[in-house]
Amino acid sequence: MSEAAGRLAGRTALVTGAGRGIGRAIALLFAREGAEVAVVDRDAALAEAVAGEIAAAGGRAFAHDADVSDEAAMQALAASIGRRTDRLHALVNNAGIVRRRHFKRLTRADWDAILGTNFIGAVQCTRSFLPLLRGAAGASVVNIASITVRQEGVRLSAYAASKGALESLTRSLALDLGRDGIRVNYISPGFIRTDMTERYMSKWLFRKYLKYRLPIGRPGAPEDVAKAALFLASSDSDYMTGTGLVVDGGLTLRAI
Numbered sequence: 001m002s003e004a005a006g007r008l009a010g011r012t013a014l015v016t017g018a019g020r021g022i023g024r025a026i027a028l029l030f031a032r033e034g035a036e037v038a039v040v041d042r043d044a045a046l047a048e049a050v051a052g053e054i055a056a057a058g059g060r061a062f063a064h065d066a067d068v069s070d071e072a073a074m075q076a077l078a079a080s081i082g083r084r085t086d087r088l089h090a091l092v093n094n095a096g097i098v099r100r101r102h103f104k105r106l107t108r109a110d111w112d113a114i115l116g117t118n119f120i121g122a123v124q125c126t127r128s129f130l131p132l133l134r135g136a137a138g139a140s141v142v143n144i145a146s147i148t149v150r151q152e153g154v155r156l157s158a159y160a161a162s163k164g165a166l167e168s169l170t171r172s173l174a175l176d177l178g179r180d181g182i183r184v185n186y187i188s189p190g191f192i193r194t195d196m197t198e199r200y201m202s203k204w205l206f207r208k209y210l211k212y213r214l215p216i217g218r219p220g221a222p223e224d225v226a227k228a229a230l231f232l233a234s235s236d237s238d239y240m241t242g243t244g245l246v247v248d249g250g251l252t253l254r255a256i
């Protein structure tokens with residue numbers, strides 16, 4: 001892994017929820033493409049492990065233990081990273097949680113937790129890092145949304161609403177931040193095999209259903225989403241803003 005080579009060579013990136021799953025795959029790929037990566041997760045041990053993996057492969061990474069739903073923590077994180085660099089080229093708002101519950105059983109605390117992480121977390125992170133993003137030429141924000149915005153899953157009302165808000169925010173930020181040289185886009189992953197989805201994959205009937213629904217014939221891997229994030233973070237997409245990429249293996253194509 002060479003720092004000088006790659007599509008993100010000489011760039012700095014921050015990925016939230018990078019301790020495992022999709023965020024981890026994005027952090028590893030960005031580092032492999034030459035970026036110095038801030039690996040942010042509320043689980044310190046997971047963040048350290050991913051930063052260690054990157055370093056072991058010859059890349060540059062720093063682990064940060066922070067909760068995106070905690071405004072003071074995000075400001076402190078931005079101040080700490082700001083002492084190391086005055087530029088952030090790529091911010092990936094990936095941290096997310098799901099609580100699959102019927103609307104009747106979702107409490108106000110559930111709504112606060114889900115919106116606080118998936119939506120307000122991205123707002124706070126982007127707000128906190130705005131000065132560093134403005135300082136970088138060709139800065140890009142990538143928000144990890146979900147196909148549930150357009151094809152609702154049952155018992156996912158709070159989750160789908162949080163991702164819908166994130167998608168809408170993406171378009172507004174693209175307008176507001178364009179003149180600051182910051183592009184903002186989103187990715188809508190379909191069914192990606194991670195800890196978040198593993199309990200469904202253990203069910204034989206669900207696996208059969210997925211196979212029927214997926215023209216590509218397999219569930220997504222975190223690396224499938226990471227490749228799209230790399231495209232949106234790099235100059236390969238430098239005329240794209242306020243839009244999104246669906247990475248779902250065709251899951252949303254079939255009506256019935």
Ligand SMILES: NC(=O)c1ccc[n+]([C@@H]2O[C@H](COP(=O)([O-])OP(=O)(O)OC[C@H]3O[C@@H](n4cnc5c(N)ncnc54)[C@H](O)[C@@H]3O)[C@@H](O)[C@H]2O)c1
Binds near residue numbers: 042193
């Ligand atoms: N897996 C899928 O099929 C799928 C589909 C669509 C969208 N997504 C979205 O992709 C993103 C990543 O999902 P995943 O499947 O990798 O999830 P995951 O549960 O496997 O990993 C999420 C990571 O985020 C961290 N995290 C959670 N809340 C946090 C917070 N408040 N602050 C900091 N870190 C926090 C967790 O510690 C964990 O390391 C999420 O936003 C999720 O909603 C996932």
